[in-house]
Amino acid sequence: MTILKIGREIATENLVKGQRVYKERLTKRRGKEYRMWNPKRSKVGAALQKGMKIPFSETWLTLYLGVASGTTASHISDIIKRGMIYGVDPAPRVLREFLILSETRENLIPIFGNANYPESYRHIVPEVDFIIQDVAQPNQSQIFLKNAKLYLKKGGLAFVAVKSRSIDVTLNPNKVFSQFKREIETEFEIISERKLEPYEKDHLALLLRKK
Amino acid sequence: MVSLAKTPFGFFAIAMQDQIVDIKKLPNDPKEVAKILIGNDFEEWRKGLKKKGMDIKDTIFDPLKAALLLGISRKEFLTFSRLVEIEISKLQIKKFIGKDYLVLQSVGGLDDLNKSINIVVNRIREWYGMHFPELKIEDHEKFLKKIIKGVDRVESMGIDLSKEDLQAITRLAEMILEMYKTKTKIEVYLDKLMDEVSPNVKALTGANLGARLIEKAGSLRSLALLPASTIQVLGAEKALFKHLQKGTPSPKHGVIFQNQIITRAPVSKRGKLARTFATKIALSAKADFFSPGEKRPELVKLWEKRVKEVLK
Numbered sequence: 242m243t244i245l246k247i248g249r250e251i252a253t254e255n256l257v258k259g260q261r262v263y264k265e266r267l268t269k270r271r272g273k274e275y276r277m278w279n280p281k282r283s284k285v286g287a288a289l290q291k292g293m294k295i296p297f298s299e300t301w302l303t304l305y306l307g308v309a310s311g312t313t314a315s316h317i318s319d320i321i322k323r324g325m326i327y328g329v330d331p332a333p334r335v336l337r338e339f340l341i342l343s344e345t346r347e348n349l350i351p352i353f354g355n356a357n358y359p360e361s362y363r364h365i366v367p368e369v370d371f372i373i374q375d376v377a378q379p380n381q382s383q384i385f386l387k388n389a390k391l392y393l394k395k396g397g398l399a400f401v402a403v404k405s406r407s408i409d410v411t412l413n414p415n416k417v418f419s420q421f422k423r424e425i426e427t428e429f430e431i432i433s434e435r436k437l438e439p440y441e442k443d444h445l446a447l448l449l450r451k452k
Numbered sequence: 453m454v455s456l457a458k459t460p461f462g463f464f465a466i467a468m469q470d471q472i473v474d475i476k477k478l479p480n481d482p483k484e485v486a487k488i489l490i491g492n493d494f495e496e497w498r499k500g501l502k503k504k505g506m507d508i509k510d511t512i513f514d515p516l517k518a519a520l521l522l523g524i525s526r527k528e529f530l531t532f533s534r535l536v537e538i539e540i541s542k543l544q545i546k547k548f549i550g551k552d553y554l555v556l557q558s559v560g561g562l563d564d565l566n567k568s569i570n571i572v573v574n575r576i577r578e579w580y581g582m583h584f585p586e587l588k589i590e591d592h593e594k595f596l597k598k599i600i601k602g603v604d605r606v607e608s609m610g611i612d613l614s615k616e617d618l619q620a621i622t623r624l625a626e627m628i629l630e631m632y633k634t635k636t637k638i639e640v641y642l643d644k645l646m647d648e649v650s651p652n653v654k655a656l657t658g659a660n661l662g663a664r665l666i667e668k669a670g671s672l673r674s675l676a677l678l679p680a681s682t683i684q685v686l687g688a689e690k691a692l693f694k695h696l697q698k699g700t701p702s703p704k705h706g707v708i709f710q711n712q713i714i715t716r717a718p719v720s721k722r723g724k725l726a727r728t729f730a731t732k733i734a735l736s737a738k739a740d741f742f743s744p745g746e747k748r749p750e751l752v753k754l755w756e757k758r759v760k761e762v763l764k
Contacts, residue, residue: 336541347534352531353548363458363512364512365533367514399605411696411697
């Protein structure tokens, strides 16, 4: 498997030998090079650290909404070697970093686009097996549903990081979380959920399956 | 009914039972394809088909499925579409980063300069204070010039310093004076830059405040898309969120408080003025972003008129 537990930490087998993406530590185990996955820098990393199990496959096509500079995407890239990650972000400054990373890894595609308008990347993104969403927008459930409707295959999985403070700072986070779950439950089954404390405050990670 | 597919390999019209009824192939060169995909070629092609009387579905067909129909493998599809989209992103990022990013960097540079100057001047005052604590000159620049020129020290409780000791201090002082000059030069540059980037906002707010607003919003585009109510409290986020969470009084103004008219107005009128000022900034930013180069002097007049009404 490409995800390894090393003591209390997790790591992924480096797809590009010697490459460090965000100054993470590299370590050798049984002749293979691994990149330590920092849960403070990655919500997927934090969820895995807190015991969430995601049944990754090496051929997954993945749509990543809010890819930013690609810290998390680089680990997913290690895992789904022969698949593809479509990384969408509307901010030129961070997408520039992700573009530079994409040129070194053949399973990354940078998309300068807005996840509010999923049709705008239909020329490149096919039906996918997996969606990751980390967008920190007040309408993040709508953004997610729109994209999942257009791109996620039936039975496909999705990892969603719900940031309650981006949805409504004035509400109790638990209220925001249950509201989010209500909004997606007709179309999705919740497989697993983890609060991301102490790595992230007021965040809930959800693993969903499209009905 | 036909479905259309827009893919890096070409545009397809696909009828029932996955039959390709029309096709426009694209060249085998990622750079060329990138240009075509962000242009209106697809729209033109679609219009052409409509004219021919084809009944076209609204939804766009899956690009991978379309490519498979054409005999292109999944691997080929993924490899080529990656190269194409990298080119598209490069083109779009380049287009997106406009001159307002120079404003952002200039404002940041001035902030950094100010911070650095303050840190070092405090050090110099502390350091020089050992020698001559009685020298009291509030203004940093004047103080620095004075110690570089040298002061006749009489009856001081400070310790004596050799020429060499003093030189260490004055070298630092000279560097800071140079930084003050740099600061002035950047301010002059920013003033000019704002004429080009956002003349209408500048006319209303002055170059410094206008640039600061663009910096807080993130870009001219973001500022143009912000509602006036947000512009009003840009820079007062701490007070705003405290208001939203704990119900403290809402902030009346953020960075726009720098405006002299608002600063000098009686407290009871400031909220009203800040509100109006923010609406005019919102309009000016929209004008600057959506019709660049167009001057809208009436916005300043509207603001001045309202100021008179409020302060009457």
